[in-house]
Amino acid sequence: MKKEKFGCRISHSEPGPGDGGRTGSWRVKRPVIDLEKCIPAKTKKAACFTCWLFCPDGVITKTIPPTIDYEYCKGCEICAQECPVGAITMVEETVFITEEK
Amino acid sequence: MTEKTTILNLSEDELVHPGNRACAGCGLSIVYRIGLKALGRDTILVVPPSCLTVLQGLYPIAATQLPCLNVTFASTAAAATGVLGALKAQGRESTLVAAWAGDGGTSDIGIQALSGACERGENFIFICYDNEAYMNTGVQRSGTTPQGVITTTTPFSGKSQKKKDVPSIIAAHGIDYVATASAAYPLDLYDKIVKAKTMNGPKYIHIHTPCPAGWGFNPRFTVKIGKLAVETGLYDLYEIENNKWRLTGASKKLIGKKRTPVNEYFNTQNRFKALSDEQISDIQKEVDIKWQSYDETYGN
Amino acid sequence: MHIIESGNVAAANGVKLANVKVIAAYPITPQTPLTEKLSEFVDAGEMDAQYIPVESEHSALSVCIAASSTGSRAFTATSANGLLYMNEQLHWAAGARLPIVMCVVNRGIGSPWTVWNDHQDAISQRDTGWIQLYCCDHQQIIDTVIQAFYLAETVSVPVMVCYDGYILSHTYMPFEIPKQADVDKFLPSFKPEYALNPNQPANLNTVTLPDVRPDVRGDMAPGYMEIRHNLHADMRDAIDVVGDIDKKFNQIFGRGENPYIETYRCDAAEFVAVCLGSLSYHLRDVVDILREEGIPVGVAGLRLYRPFPDQAIRDMLADLKGVIVFEKALSYGNQGALFADIKAALYSSKNRPKVHNYILGLGGREIKTAHLVDALRNSCVDTDKVGDTPVWIGLKM
Numbered sequence: 001m002k003k004e005k006f007g008c009r010i011s012h013s014e015p016g017p018g019d020g021g022r023t024g025s026w027r028v029k030r031p032v033i034d035l036e037k038c039i040p041a042k043t044k045k046a047a048c049f050t051c052w053l054f055c056p057d058g059v060i061t062k063t064i065p066p067t068i069d070y071e072y073c074k075g076c077e078i079c080a081q082e083c084p085v086g087a088i089t090m091v092e093e094t095v096f097i098t099e100e101k
Numbered sequence: 102m103t104e105k106t107t108i109l110n111l112s113e114d115e116l117v118h119p120g121n122r123a124c125a126g127c128g129l130s131i132v133y134r135i136g137l138k139a140l141g142r143d144t145i146l147v148v149p150p151s152c153l154t155v156l157q158g159l160y161p162i163a164a165t166q167l168p169c170l171n172v173t174f175a176s177t178a179a180a181a182t183g184v185l186g187a188l189k190a191q192g193r194e195s196t197l198v199a200a201w202a203g204d205g206g207t208s209d210i211g212i213q214a215l216s217g218a219c220e221r222g223e224n225f226i227f228i229c230y231d232n233e234a235y236m237n238t239g240v241q242r243s244g245t246t247p248q249g250v251i252t253t254t255t256p257f258s259g260k261s262q263k264k265k266d267v268p269s270i271i272a273a274h275g276i277d278y279v280a281t282a283s284a285a286y287p288l289d290l291y292d293k294i295v296k297a298k299t300m301n302g303p304k305y306i307h308i309h310t311p312c313p314a315g316w317g318f319n320p321r322f323t324v325k326i327g328k329l330a331v332e333t334g335l336y337d338l339y340e341i342e343n344n345k346w347r348l349t350g351a352s353k354k355l356i357g358k359k360r361t362p363v364n365e366y367f368n369t370q371n372r373f374k375a376l377s378d379e380q381i382s383d384i385q386k387e388v389d390i391k392w393q394s395y396d397e398t399y400g401n
Numbered sequence: 402m403h404i405i406e407s408g409n410v411a412a413a414n415g416v417k418l419a420n421v422k423v424i425a426a427y428p429i430t431p432q433t434p435l436t437e438k439l440s441e442f443v444d445a446g447e448m449d450a451q452y453i454p455v456e457s458e459h460s461a462l463s464v465c466i467a468a469s470s471t472g473s474r475a476f477t478a479t480s481a482n483g484l485l486y487m488n489e490q491l492h493w494a495a496g497a498r499l500p501i502v503m504c505v506v507n508r509g510i511g512s513p514w515t516v517w518n519d520h521q522d523a524i525s526q527r528d529t530g531w532i533q534l535y536c537c538d539h540q541q542i543i544d545t546v547i548q549a550f551y552l553a554e555t556v557s558v559p560v561m562v563c564y565d566g567y568i569l570s571h572t573y574m575p576f577e578i579p580k581q582a583d584v585d586k587f588l589p590s591f592k593p594e595y596a597l598n599p600n601q602p603a604n605l606n607t608v609t610l611p612d613v614r615p616d617v618r619g620d621m622a623p624g625y626m627e628i629r630h631n632l633h634a635d636m637r638d639a640i641d642v643v644g645d646i647d648k649k650f651n652q653i654f655g656r657g658e659n660p661y662i663e664t665y666r667c668d669a670a671e672f673v674a675v676c677l678g679s680l681s682y683h684l685r686d687v688v689d690i691l692r693e694e695g696i697p698v699g700v701a702g703l704r705l706y707r708p709f710p711d712q713a714i715r716d717m718l719a720d721l722k723g724v725i726v727f728e729k730a731l732s733y734g735n736q737g738a739l740f741a742d743i744k745a746a747l748y749s750s751k752n753r754p755k756v757h758n759y760i761l762g763l764g765g766r767e768i769k770t771a772h773l774v775d776a777l778r779n780s781c782v783d784t785d786k787v788g789d790t791p792v793w794i795g796l797k798m
Contacts (some may be wrong), residue, residue: 009498009627009628009631009635010606011160011497011605011606011607011625012160013158013159013161013603013604013607014162014602014604014617015118015162015165015602016118016163017164018119018162019118019120019121019162019163019164023119023121026125046109047109056123056130056134057119057123057130057134058115058117059119069119071119072120075125076127076320076323077319077320078321078324081321081324081325142599145471145597157607158607159607160607160609160614160624161615163602163607165602167602169604170606171605171607172463172466173490173493175459176490179456179457179459179463179467180466181467182425182453182460182464183425183463183469184467184468184470184471184597186422186453186464187422187423187467187468187470187473187596188471189451190423196599213456214456214460214463217456217457217460220456221454
């Protein structure tokens with residue numbers, strides 16, 4: 001019987017990042033963390049991490065200080081909205097384009 | 102119940118890959134990310150068509166690190182039954198089976214299979230993320246769209262019928278655990294899923310899930326609007342455990358307290374712009390009556 | 402062991418011998434006694450399987466799809482509107498390449514309601530990507546069910562085992578129940594290429610783009626069209642696999658040797674009546690009568706309808722004077738589906754025969770031997786008399 005001929009020929013997807021591409025390119029504004037205000041950054045203690053909890057895309061780390069993966073951050077601004085001390089501000093991406101130039 | 106989960110002790114193990122196709126500020130992305138942490142890696146997911154189908158990735162790349170069976174729209178709970186049947190036949194019963202569907206896939210086209218699975222007592226968790234319309238097809242009304250809401254199939258005067266109370270329908274099957282949750286309270290959701298995992302038979306969790314694109318608000322307000330739905334008393338967080346109904350979390354804290362007027366919730370979203378002052382006043386009255394009864398029953 | 406039992410019980414015994422692990426079914430006449438029997442086997446502890454009494458046929462096939470995706474051998478059965486209610490799931494199971502076996506106990510479809518036999522249910526699902534095998538007696542039912550699992554799992558395509566409602570499902574005939582040891586020797590255990598497993602996570606049946614796309618390792622993966630082409634190509638290759646399986650079955654059980662077409666008195670025949678299912682037995686009587694009259698006619702009952710065994714059809718029918726297709730179904734607004742398929746298969750043959758089409762027995766309308774004799778005689782005596790359009794037999798208008 002020629003079973004070996006019939007391989008797995010179905011829609012079989014394997015886990016990996018970036019299915020939707022570099023979703024950071026969707027962003028119009030970039031969240032920037034002010035380490036002077038950010039609670040874990042300021043106190044150097046594991047605390048708060050509200051931004052990490054609510055980030056829909058899991059692109060903020062639960063570290064001291066928290067960091068943001070701009071490769072994939074879609075710029076939704078939830079972190080800026082929910083930060084209890086207003087440590088995250090949204091900065092126009094054009095600013096960074098000028099800087100990079 | 103073990104201790105409540107906090108941000109600090111919540112697992113850092115991420116089971117959803119970034120760079121997926123969900124919209125910026127997607128409420129589903131929040132509940133899916135936190136929900137999968139609660140389900141854990143020894144889980145098989147069953148998913149019907151919904152925004153989640155897109156979030157999860159297009160062939161051959163998956164955004165989800167759990168095994169997942171995509172199934173036809175009407176068949177979610179039946180497919181979960183089939184996975185359970187095979188796991189039982191193979192002695193792999195320690196693996197958790199979780200179905201994750203949208204409100205249309207749960208309350209409309211999927212309710213027959215869900216009712217059947219609940220009646221049979223299948224040992225699985227059914228999670229409905231309720232963004233109150235068919236968002237993946239472009240915001241058409243569903244059974245759980247609230248009254249007065251503008252969708253692409255209720256375009257001018259809004260939906261005239263009331264929201265279908267799915268958790269109560271499922272609870273009427275006499276299953277051991279039914280709970281509601283919200284994308285604005287992910288830790289409450291986490292604890293409810295963890296509790297559901299310890300119970301046998303069907304478990305049902307209904308998650309209020311704000312959708313920036315479909316509801317008409319700036320994505321930065323996804324969590325804020327989710328909280329407002331609870332704080333106004335419009336959407337209640339509760340669980341029905343072994344037939345015992347109780348308010349939980351942020352809703353429980355509202356007992357005996359002054360609630361935010363419903364108007365403040367409606368004003369944040371374009372979908373409510375067809376509501377007249379009279380309709381809003383009627384809804385406020387309904388909410389007040391409901392909460393008066395909560396206050397009397399559960400207050401001190 | 403030989404027993405005298407119904408066709409449904411023959412099918413149930415085949416399922417039991419095939420060591421099916423997950424059974425899901427919803428009651429529908431005339432299938433019901435088959436799954437009742439299976440629930441009896443499971444409840445009595447004679448069969449180690451999960452019997453799942455679902456709330457609809459759509460869910461029955463859904464359970465099988467999911468169980469098969471999780472690595473268990475799965476079975477369901479249905480009839481008529483139940484099969485139609487499964488329609489999207491039929492396509493899904495085939496596209497997902499799941500080796501589910503389903504008995505379709507053929508019955509006419511509504512509206513108007515009919516509970517009696519014809520083939521419209523299965524014929525209307527011929528383009529779903531399922532293999533369709535038809536049985537003409539109880540022995541074939543039990544044997545075909547066992548073979549069907551082997552076939553399905555070899556080519557990763559689901560299989561429908563079709564047999565006539567009442568005429569086979571509810572009548573009692575003697576048949577042999579194969580020995581379990583022999584079935585175990587014949588049918589290997591189910592080893593899927595992938596089964597849902599948290600240790601090896603994969604997302605199955607995901608949305609597939611129109612074009613091909615690289616996977617996580619950067620290798621190009623087939624797209625929707627390639628996946629569908631493979632289904633078609635593997636179904637075509639399944640024709641040979643049916644022959645191979647028949648040979649192996651014959652070696653162990655001593656039955657078979659007609660994997661594609663069951664023939665009767667076709668030697669030196671100039672005309673052959675073609676049909677699906679138990680009608681071929683009825684036509685044997687008719688052929689006996691016409692042979693007495695000196696008409697060189699035989700009967701060919703197709704065992705395999707999808708994939709269509711067109712080469713076997715050509716080998717057998719291409720040089721005849723006439724082929725007469727009797728059908729209990731039709732493609733409304735056109736002609737019998739089998740008629741169209743046979744004509745298409747014979748089109749490239751130089752001396753292709755005249756092909757006639759008779760529609761009969763819809764909704765259980767009694768098929769009278771005298772009618773069959775007249776029709777077949779007409780088609781043989783004057784091949785130009787009967788035209789290219791279907792002629793209805795037994796129509797009272």
